[in-house]
Amino acid sequence: MEPQSNPVTPQLDVPMDLSQVLMPVWMDVVAFFQGLITPGWRQNQLLIIVGLFALAYLLRIVTEPMVENWARSREGWPKWRLRTLVQIRRRLVLIYFAIGAWFVFLTMQQLTWPSRSYMIGLVATLVTVWLFIAFAARVVRNRSLRRLLIWGLWIYATLHYLAVTDEVFTFLDSIAVEFGNFRLSVLTLITALVIVGALFTAARILSNLIAGSIRRNEDISPSMQVLGIKAVQAALYAIAFFAAIEAVGFDLTGLAVLSGAIGVGIGFGLQKVVSNLVSGVIILLDKSIKPGDVISLGETFGWINSLGARYVSVVTRDGREYLIPNEDLITGQVVNWSHSNEFVRLDIYFGTSYGCDPHEVRKIAIKAAEDVPRVLISPNKPVCHIVGFGDSSVDYILRFWISDPTSGLTNVRGNVYLSLWDAFQANNISIPFPQREVRLLGDDDKAVAKALD
Known part of the structure; x- marks a missing residue:
């Protein structure tokens, strides 16, 4: 046989x-x-x-x-x-x-x-x-x-x-x-490549049109815009892929076994990837972070440039772009400076000598802060309070608000400090600093010191 x-x-x-x-x-x-x-x-x-x-x-x-x-x-x-x-x-x-x-x-x-x-x-x-x-x-x-x-x-x-x-x-x-x-x-094979290419191109053009329409809709929040655009893109590309496979004549029943194998691989080898993907969807749904927000995560301070499927792009003031995994934003402590509104309060500590009138110091400090362009006067005006009596100075805190944290925090603090310096110089307000005296001992002093020894 x-x-x-x-x-x-x-x-x-x-x-x-x-x-x-x-x-x-x-x-x-x-x-x-x-x-x-x-x-x-x-x-x-x-x-x-x-x-x-x-x-x-x-x-x-x-x-x-x-x-x-x-x-x-x-x-x-x-x-x-x-x-x-x-x-x-x-x-x-x-x-x-x-x-x-x-x-x-x-x-x-x-x-x-x-x-x-x-x-x-x-x-x-x-x-x-x-x-x-x-x-x-x-x-x-x-x-x-x-x-x-x-x-x-x-x-x-x-x-x-x-x-x-x-x-x-x-x-x-x-x-x-x-x-x-x-x-x-x-x-x-050639027919499949042509159909897939044509359908994917059509899906890309259609997704761009829909994305532009979503971005122009001011009633949709930025985070929901990103989520909607990504959902539309995923749906259109999936439809294009399966439509192309069906048009060529491939049998999709065999993909059931393949999907099971892919699920096992995801469960063991792609845990972090899936975690970041799910975390990205959660971030978009709960609207805790959206493009344009100013955040602090550890030592990283900057504003959200874009929300990706796997990471969030954060741009700092020095031009560095950090790609922070979505999982870190979900599980870690994140300071969102502009979550509910754009107002940010900043504090400055300083001290003056005991010979200066504290009432005048407070008025001068508030006026100096108000003279800085980025400092808000309404709805929250700058305030100044005494916080203690130090060894050589009366200690104060100056609090003021800004509405543009993306423009930087250090620079506005520096401008307020400079305005304080100019105002104190103009009004004879002295800022104490540590002083040391050096005494030269004479012969009598040396004899007394030796006797004490």
């Missing part, structure tokens, strides 16, 4: 005789080139096409400097228009050729037989479609993906207008890998 083959062993399914697929295409190519080398209207059309390309190249040499200078003078234009001008300048040859080819084609259609201008019309159509694809693909931001999309659509459009798509598709579908009842061909 012959051993049965294992059904799960991958097998490459390639047609035994490739000539059956490629021969029709090869015969068409041979006939086409034979017509080009034979004197007649095919050869004449080829010469016209070559002449149009040469004319388009000369026009590009003449007009490119003028187009570039004109584009540089458009300073107030938005970036997308300037990028479009750059793409037009790079493709001037094809644009001039398409215009000239269509003009010659339409003229010859009126003056002679349509078959005598067929090649010119075909090339004009291809060039026009290539230009349209190149400009339309600009919606894809990723450069590598954009290039892959452009070249793929160029190849498909060329095969379509040359009427050889059926032969090429048959050849690509004949190259396949089989796993039991599962069959994956090159054509299916």
Whole structure:
């Protein structure tokens, strides 16, 4: 008995005789080139096409400097228009050729037989479609993906207008890998990539439109805006992925086992990642932290720049950007300086000599704080109180409020200290400082000191 083959062993399914697929295409190519080398209207059309390309190249040499200078003078234009001008300048040859080819084609259609201008019309159509694809693909931001999309659509459009798509598709579908009842061909793989790319691009464009609409809605808090945008993005990308898989024809029932394996892996190896993801959702839901808030976490002081799925971006006054995991914000002690409102109270301690009137000192200190631009006068005015009698000074505390903590705390404290200094100097208020006396002993003093010893 012959051993049965294992059904799960991958097998490459390639047609035994490739000539059956490629021969029709090869015969068409041979006939086409034979017509080009034979004197007649095919050869004449080829010469016209070559002449149009040469004319388009000369026009590009003449007009490119003028187009570039004109584009540089458009300073107030938005970036997308300037990028479009750059793409037009790079493709001037094809644009001039398409215009000239269509003009010659339409003229010859009126003056002679349509078959005598067929090649010119075909090339004009291809060039026009290539230009349209190149400009339309600009919606894809990723450069590598954009290039892959452009070249793929160029190849498909060329095969379509040359009427050889059926032969090429048959050849690509004949190259396949089989796993039991599962069959994956090159054509299916290419189709899947195209559909996934198109759906993901559509999902990105739609999510950007929805995100812009959510950000413009002032009735939604910043934290809920971030949560809504992320939820919309996740939903759209998930829909795009599963729709692409279904469109290609893959069976999704096998993903049930895969999802179970992924769940086990998450449970053991991705605990921190999942914890940060869940913590990020909790932060967005309870609105404890939102973009623009000023927070302190340990020695880190700054304002929330953005809320991510895994971390929160905190920018400090010195330009450093800290990426703090969401879990730390949930489990740690966080000081949110602007949780309920933007008002922040700051305290300054100072002392004056006992010879100064404390009533005057308090009035002068309050007036000095009010003279600093960032210090609020309403609704909370600065106040000054005596907090104790020191060894060499009367101790005070000066309290004042600000509403812009993102502009810094140290600088406003420094400005208040400087204003206090100027006010004390102008009103003869002395600030005590430690003093030491050094005495030189005379002969009598030395004798007394020796006797005491």
